[in-house]
Amino acid sequence: MKETDDIRSLAAAAQQLDPMDRKILAVLVEDATVSYAELGKRVGLSAPAAHERVKRLKKSGAIRRMAALIDPGAVGKGLLAFIHVDTSGWGKTPALMAIAECPEVEEVHSVAGDACMLLKVRAASTRALEGLLARLYDTPGVKATRSYVVLSTYLERPPQPGVTLSWPVPKAARPAEIVQ
Amino acid sequence: MKETDDIRSLAAAAQQLDPMDRKILAVLVEDATVSYAELGKRVGLSAPAAHERVKRLKKSGAIRRMAALIDPGAVGKGLLAFIHVDTSGWGKTPALMAIAECPEVEEVHSVAGDACMLLKVRAASTRALEGLLARLYDTPGVKATRSYVVLSTYLERPPQPGVTLSWPVPKAARPAEIVQ
DNA sequence: ATTGATGCTTAATTTCATTCGGTCAGTATG
DNA sequence: CATACTGACCGAATGAAATTAAGCATCAAT
Structure with missing residues (x-):
């Protein structure tokens, strides 16, 4: 059996987010009211498959909860x-x-x-x-x-699943690459 | 017609949140996945009535959107x-x-x-x-x-509908009254 | 090769969102 | 005052979506 580095495997197992999971998170962070059929269509999955993924993301804690964001x-x-x-x-x-x-x-x-x-x-x-x-x-x-x-708020949003991959080299800012 | 103070009535109309609206918001901020039947039961309303309220809260902008909060x-x-x-x-x-x-x-x-x-x-x-x-x-x-x-986060949550009504008088803190 | 696990699919079922009259209280109007 | 209007609610009905079930493909390990 391949039981290397089991110490952090509990956390690791919960954090193994493949690109499909990231895509799902990206959708749900923006709008948690989409139907599973619609969610599946956007990420390229059937409704039950999308549902299964979301259920897993919730159980693993990657999705803490669905919430209404109020003004x-x-x-x-x-x-x-x-x-x-x-x-x-x-x-x-x-x-x-x-x-x-x-x-x-x-x-x-x-x-x-x-x-x-x-x-x-x-x-x-x-x-x-x-x-x-x-x-x-x-x-x-x-x-x-x-x-x-605060005098005025220009941006305020919950944690995003995306991560910037490459930062501009100092003194020569160029468009940053973004994943998800 | 009673058309007094119409200047801010646009905003006022959108902000007229009665206690029932506050209760609904309090539920949905914590868990936006409850069914309308369940939501209605918790605030003392039928499912269609709860649905109607939520629809109005969304349209008025009081509820900006439903979102997945991720870890x-x-x-x-x-x-x-x-x-x-x-x-x-x-x-x-x-x-x-x-x-x-x-x-x-x-x-x-x-x-x-x-x-x-x-x-x-x-x-x-x-x-x-x-x-x-x-x-x-x-x-x-x-x-x-x-x-x-940040070394550690002890609390992090989206905007709450509740408001503290009475603040303790300085030098004699007593339990604060909270609405919703 | 065979077994088991994982992750997907379509199809079926059940639950829930949403719509549709109809009732009641409050309010303006004749 | 009586009448009509409005807003908010309810119960029942309908339609859509969540959820379950069954079967299939892929892959890893025996």
Whole structure:
């Protein structure tokens, strides 16, 4: 039996995405409402085959879930901001993580660089943003915050399956090759 | 006829989300695969009524689209970074906007604060991130960049329909009330 | 060569989306 | 007030799509 490098085979098995899988992902990331017949037609497969692939992609975790992407403005959350949080000591305290329960908070990352934590926040108003900042400063360990309020958004999309294969050589940018 | 404040009625008509709409959005943001019968059951509506609501939410733009949310690791993009870009002059040049074509670039915002542009980038490796930075520095008008590489992500989700109604009064945090 | 596994196909079945009247409450209008 | 209109809902019916089933080709390993 060929049981080499089994250590990461669990992850590897789940990540073996052939070109067909990538094509399917590319379609579904853009529009998850296509019928399996239509999806199959676009990638060159029958409906049940496409269905089988999608089922596998879901089970493996490559597709986390199908979601409705809503217009923040429509739900009255027109203000977007990124907040850098400096903490004293280790940032990931339960008290700080608790803000993740606010529906305003969309992302929480720990980052390398001069900030400990980075938050993406979408609120109804500057008043609401102030409320969130007040809550942040109330949290033990929070030393300082720097807010970057978004003036306008030119691009915002979920993770894409595509990867740029060749980057331009510095000082001579030419069209980049893209896969999927 | 009651034609008061018609100026913003175009937007207003599209944003009149009653509590039922919010409930529907809350369900669909989490799982867009539920049947209309199931959706109706969860919000207290018949299948056709739920269907009608969703159709209206789509048409009004409150629901932008249904999308598959994929695991970045599964497609080999394990590196996430936020890049602040300082530009000389006005940031939104066609040359700078062109990087939006890279599938690595997920977000492009102009922000208030000490950075002109803010990018959210997901790449396969530090090598790929370097390639993107190289391309950035090749772009006319780009003065400097600061990269914040994400060490770990604790929360990452699409826009939520919910809004926090009452923020804790400073220096006395109590459980926040949340609608939907 | 034979077996087993994988991945596909077409065809059949079942579930669900969508359409179609018809009812009810609220609201303007004669 | 009564009437007509509008908007939102429901149950039933129809049509489309998801899902299952059965059979076939390819490939790897015995």
